[in-house]
Amino acid sequence: MPSLRTKSISTKVTDEEYAQFEASAGEQTISEWARDVLLKATKPNASEQTVLAEVLALRTILLKRPLRFITRANADRRGHAATNRAGGPEQVEQARERLAEAATGGMP
DSSP: OOOOOOOOOOOOOOHHHHHHHHHHHTTSOHHHHHHHHHHHHTSOOHHHHHHHHHHHHHHHHHHTOOGGGOOHHHHHHHHHHHHHHHOOHHHHHHHHHHHHHHHTTSOO
């Protein structure tokens, strides 16, 4: 048996905002739609998390490799080390898999 909803959340909106909510809710009641939107907002988005991880990896590479101080002779050595810390082909494939799963609602 589903648990009863006994708590309430309330807010005031303008006529224009209410009209936007009605349009967004479609066939759902505004309460059902608002509940769904609020619950989804509390869950982390897998796609956003993956993109953030990739951005942070790129940031790591760029911060560890200041181009103006690196000579051509040691650029490859330092570049490979920074790239290895940020991730290699395995991590790229894992990121692709996570994005694909997020796009299909968590189904592999």
